[in-house]
Amino acid sequence: MSDSSAAIVLYVEDEESDVIFMRRAFHQVGGDCKLHSVNDGCQAIAWLKGEGIYSDRNKFPIPSLVLLDVNLPGFSGFDVLLWVRQQAEFKTLPVILFSSSGRPEDERRAEALGATNYFVKPSSGIDFVEVVRALSNRWLVPSSTPHLLA
């Protein structure tokens, strides 16, 4: 756990532009939140495990929220979510799926696998600020983040 009280978000995304938009959005409306990103499911799992280069927790802290793209190379977002929920220490970690797909079956699958929420990606990158606002209001206020309390 990082010594700072600010929320830490791990964004798992392979689309470079989406990462850029998310960084901008966090910069604009994310307050003190720190955004980290990795670009596939394997790296996300390694980060959470603290494996290899990710063992340095000062540099790669355990996130207080994971924002997970669904269509990822290799392990999909669903695979990562499944793994996360199988780990006792991450049972309550908020994991939000963030996908271009608004298909009800994808949302149902996310829910069944234990996702905290499911956000459909806005059609324009500039609207990522709305997503960050929604995240800030509900999950990124330190006192209301279950994992930080735990």
Added chain:
Amino acid sequence: MPANEPRPSVAISIAIYIVTVGLTAYFRLYLFPTEVLSLSYGLPLFICLLQRDRVLLWALVVTFAAMSGFKMVYLLPDPNPQDRYEFFQWVMHVINILVIGGSIHAILNLTDKLHTQNANLEQRVQERTADLQESIAELQRISYAITHDMRAPLRALQGFASIIDQESRTLDDNHRQMLRRIGIAASRMDKLITDALNYTDAVRQEMKLSPVDCARLLKGMIESYPAFQPAEIEIEIRGEFPMVLANEAGLTQCFSALLNNAIAFAKDGQQPRLTIRAETRNEFVRFWFEDQGRGIPPAMLPRVFDIFSSDSGKGEGIGIGLAICRKIIERLRGRIGVESEPGTGSRFWLDLKRAD
């Protein structure tokens, strides 16, 4: 004998053999007329056909032929004309028995062949259906992946265009206008993709039927969708709406397409106006969506419900909305149509089964 059919029971076959041979012998001993005797051969042989039992068939044929043959041989040396006539009768009996036996054997062979061919055909149909289903599923996966992946670059296009537009201090008006066009084009393409996804969903989705109160559904939509609020479109829901048998999610999509259509095809500079009413027609309820917009040219009328057919009202890819609408109504076992006159407006109607 096809593999899946049970073999005839040996006990039943033996029983049939004993009973029929016994009866035939009894008829013969008590000198029944030969017509009765023929029947006593014919019937047991026919039973072999029903039993599909070749062993029983040939056991009976040989026994009956032997019985008649014995009588034939017994009468042979006698020069008496009456007996000679009888001799020929017995010859005919033997031939009859052999012909009937042979025919039944041939019928059994034919039906077996038919059974085998049917089974093969069934298997082939199943194999091909499975192939076809797999191809369709594969196509769906591919088209989904393509449309899905196409949205990411469009999101980048729109996003970066907006950022430059908002933050650049050096752009002149002309270039700013071009940048906005990039954003609008990307947004339109994105709308087309979501519409195409919605269409395939409308084709695929399971639609469970339950009673729906359309007036309540429409009022809910008008209240919750910013695009359908009074500032954007004036909607009047007139009269009573009987309950219909439909699917709420499907109908929401369909009504939304009809409402969007009324907005897109309003006359330039005029507030879109739509009247919705219902009337009962036998086991159906007909809903009318009447606008006072630009109307549809007669040449376009037969194609308005086709996918990507219409030049959309305001370049928003509405061409697919009515196609989705028809697909849903068809899946709800209803009907949809339109009457229109250019310059005065369109009247869309849809028939749905009454719920009571």
